[in-house]
Amino acid sequence: MGIVSNIKNNPGRLMSGNGKRSVGFHTPTTPVEKILALLSRYREASILVVAILLVIYFQIGSDGQFLTSQFLSVVLRDTGRLGLIAIAEVMLMITGEIDLSVSSVFSFAPYAMVLMANSLGVPLVLAAIISLVMGVLVGVLNGVVTVRFRVPSLITTVGTLFLFQGLVVWINDSQPIVAPIQEPFNAFFGQNLFQPNDSLLSWHSVTAFTPFLWTLAAVVIIALVLNRTTFGLHTIATGSNIVGAREIGVRTDRIKIYNFMLAGGLAAFAGIINTVQFSSADPQAGSPFLTLQAIAAAVIGGTSLLGGSGTVVGALIGAFVVATLNNGLVMVGAQATVSDIYLGAAILGAMILNVQVNRLRARRRI
Amino acid sequence: MLHNTISPPLSNDAPVVLEMSHVSKSFGAVTALVDVSVKLRKGEVLALVGDNGAGKSTLIKVLSGYHKPDAGTITSKGRPVRFQSPRDARAEGIETVYQDLALIGDLSIYHNMFIGREYHKRVLGMRMLDNDRMRGMAEEYLSTLGINIPNVNSTVDRLSGGQRQCVAVARSIYSSPSVLILDEPLAALGVRESAHVLGLVQKLRREREVSIILIVHNYSQIFEVCDRINFLHSGEIVLDAATSDITEEELTRTVKSGLGRLLRPEERAVPMAATP
Numbered sequence A: 001m002g003i004v005s006n007i008k009n010n011p012g013r014l015m016s017g018n019g020k021r022s023v024g025f026h027t028p029t030t031p032v033e034k035i036l037a038l039l040s041r042y043r044e045a046s047i048l049v050v051a052i053l054l055v056i057y058f059q060i061g062s063d064g065q066f067l068t069s070q071f072l073s074v075v076l077r078d079t080g081r082l083g084l085i086a087i088a089e090v091m092l093m094i095t096g097e098i099d100l101s102v103s104s105v106f107s108f109a110p111y112a113m114v115l116m117a118n119s120l121g122v123p124l125v126l127a128a129i130i131s132l133v134m135g136v137l138v139g140v141l142n143g144v145v146t147v148r149f150r151v152p153s154l155i156t157t158v159g160t161l162f163l164f165q166g167l168v169v170w171i172n173d174s175q176p177i178v179a180p181i182q183e184p185f186n187a188f189f190g191q192n193l194f195q196p197n198d199s200l201l202s203w204h205s206v207t208a209f210t211p212f213l214w215t216l217a218a219v220v221i222i223a224l225v226l227n228r229t230t231f232g233l234h235t236i237a238t239g240s241n242i243v244g245a246r247e248i249g250v251r252t253d254r255i256k257i258y259n260f261m262l263a264g265g266l267a268a269f270a271g272i273i274n275t276v277q278f279s280s281a282d283p284q285a286g287s288p289f290l291t292l293q294a295i296a297a298a299v300i301g302g303t304s305l306l307g308g309s310g311t312v313v314g315a316l317i318g319a320f321v322v323a324t325l326n327n328g329l330v331m332v333g334a335q336a337t338v339s340d341i342y343l344g345a346a347i348l349g350a351m352i353l354n355v356q357v358n359r360l361r362a363r364r365r366i
Numbered sequence B: 001m002l003h004n005t006i007s008p009p010l011s012n013d014a015p016v017v018l019e020m021s022h023v024s025k026s027f028g029a030v031t032a033l034v035d036v037s038v039k040l041r042k043g044e045v046l047a048l049v050g051d052n053g054a055g056k057s058t059l060i061k062v063l064s065g066y067h068k069p070d071a072g073t074i075t076s077k078g079r080p081v082r083f084q085s086p087r088d089a090r091a092e093g094i095e096t097v098y099q100d101l102a103l104i105g106d107l108s109i110y111h112n113m114f115i116g117r118e119y120h121k122r123v124l125g126m127r128m129l130d131n132d133r134m135r136g137m138a139e140e141y142l143s144t145l146g147i148n149i150p151n152v153n154s155t156v157d158r159l160s161g162g163q164r165q166c167v168a169v170a171r172s173i174y175s176s177p178s179v180l181i182l183d184e185p186l187a188a189l190g191v192r193e194s195a196h197v198l199g200l201v202q203k204l205r206r207e208r209e210v211s212i213i214l215i216v217h218n219y220s221q222i223f224e225v226c227d228r229i230n231f232l233h234s235g236e237i238v239l240d241a242a243t244s245d246i247t248e249e250e251l252t253r254t255v256k257s258g259l260g261r262l263l264r265p266e267e268r269a270v271p272m273a274a275t276p
């Protein structure tokens, strides 16, 4: 046989046989190259740096008020809410799709849950499960319309966004309804029992962070699913090269539908936690702005809008950055609306950096 | 070199392993295949030739389960089959190297090798990818094939065109298929690598009686490794001949004539330009 490989004996040499060295993998030498190499290797690295810098900035700017359990429970609550939706968008964006209807499910599912509990006497746990299933079914609708009827998901989900937002407002004349409290359901899913003089090592301090802890669990699970299961592999394949994936036997339509279902379920879950937190189901709880912030979190976290690659851990850190900007700027005395300016700039900056790092990677192969 | 070994001519009564009968396929207004019938016998290397746009890729995509035929049937090992997806064809032992290679740029080489056939392990009762196993097997297999790949962990989009083609070929033969379909597998390969892949084709056919459909544009390569030639012209099979019954020159003239049929003996004798 003509060409002999010696990968094992000679791991340092990339090409074998004729003694030529491969040009493929340039070893970074200068500090700038090293940093760029790190950034391109770990997509989460750049957003993590941003997050740490923001925390330091606000901690100093607020005279040490940022890193208190009181304030962090607010930031992390928002992080949790955004994060759940952001990881749903990450999975869909990896397949090359997007879901703009998540905010309507975020309003619709918990509203249905509370209505079932209040008017039909369904136990909250059961009502929560039923409304989760409803969220998943919205995902089925989004997925089927997108893959079977070939409507771009951007359009499909704008349609279902108005449809379900309209439904939830219509059901009860856009009236918020008070959610019942049934322990341990409420304590478990986000009712904040923490008092300023409670010990940090008490159960009450855990409840201060439950929304975030649920999100953290979801991130760990989805990250494992994405990186360690056949489903995750096929999700990446679908977005990276849909024709090739089909040719090799990946059922790309199903993969997309499953990811829409996941998004619907996660949005419902986020909505339920939010409702439990505020003890009230508001038909306007989720605005499209929430979806856009979640997409922003995913994108600044390192997920490509082009499909094929993404990171849920990055999205969680991205959600933290967005939540920190929203709350931190207010705390240091800025107007609430100013945070949008920073967020907008952050998105543009992150995108420019991503594109540049990718170009560098393609050119220099760092 | 393997391909220098002359294989005995294939007997005409070897069993047919894969057959398409009267298959037609259109894409909207474009008719890609018209009433096409193709037979592939056990241990045979069948060359599919034809101009660009003749329908070669469409034909093999019907066999590989990617396209569903508008009309006609497919028979595998004597049984009629209806492939819903390439997954079904792969389960039937039909592996395909597509013209576009069907590699996933964002995935590692070893994931590409095993996609659709992943190995799993149980972690806390859950079915997780057995990445270590797949990595090790891919590394070992690629090196026994003598395929020159830097590192099975690197993503496919970092590979050169030739390396990609090698990975795609390696993936297709890894599972010991009974039918192997290769759509222009030599396009990005150099002389040495082409010879290597053609050598592999001959070896598979000789040692494992794999039946192979090969789309190649270089006629000398066809005459080197193929038993039979099917010539596709505007979606129709216009010539089905054993390589022993036709010369390379005759084939070249037939294809060049653009007539879409084999030239009659008197036509062959007269130079094209002099034909009245």
Ligand SMILES: Nc1ncnc2c1ncn2[C@@H]1O[C@H](COP(=O)(O)OP(=O)(O)O)[C@@H](O)[C@H]1O
Pocket: B027, B030, B031, B032, B050, B051, B052, B053, B054, B055, B056, B057, B058, B059
């Ligand atoms: N997916 C498709 N959609 C529309 N037309 C197609 C598609 N695939 C192939 N065709 C058309 O079918 C004809 C045959 O194409 P193809 O099978 O790729 O030819 P070949 O492989 O012989 O070059 C061409 O006219 C091509 O444009």
Ligand SMILES: [Mg+2]
Pocket: B056, B057, B058, B099, B183
């Ligand atoms: Mg072709």
